Amino acid sequence: MSDSAEFSWHKSTWSDNGGGGCVSVANLGDRCAIRDSRTAGPYFVVSMISWRAFVAAIKRGEFGR
Template identity: 45%
Template sequence: MITWRKSTYSGGGNDDACVEVAWLGDRVGVRDSKDPAGARLGFAPREFGDLVARIRNGELGR
């Protein structure tokens, strides 16, 4: 069973601007919380860590 999780920064509500993450075997899955049956992205753990670091550093635009 896959357990999808939202960031604690989302406030736990139904925020339309949220993504969810889950372990998908050897990948980190990312999906849009308002479209759970839609497309999913899969990242190697290191790639996902690099993505999160770039987001935190403000390197990616909105």
């Protein structure tokens, strides 16, 4: 796996500046890297299919709020 400093990270527009809900993602082609945007630390990688399904479930309200 590449050094995450080489990834083009994108911070969620829903992330706030108060320290809560901070998520950054990087498109890796057929995969997606996800990390806490408050740090340049650890990240995990999922398939792009899984990421898109997760985002669609959030938009449908499947996780509350």
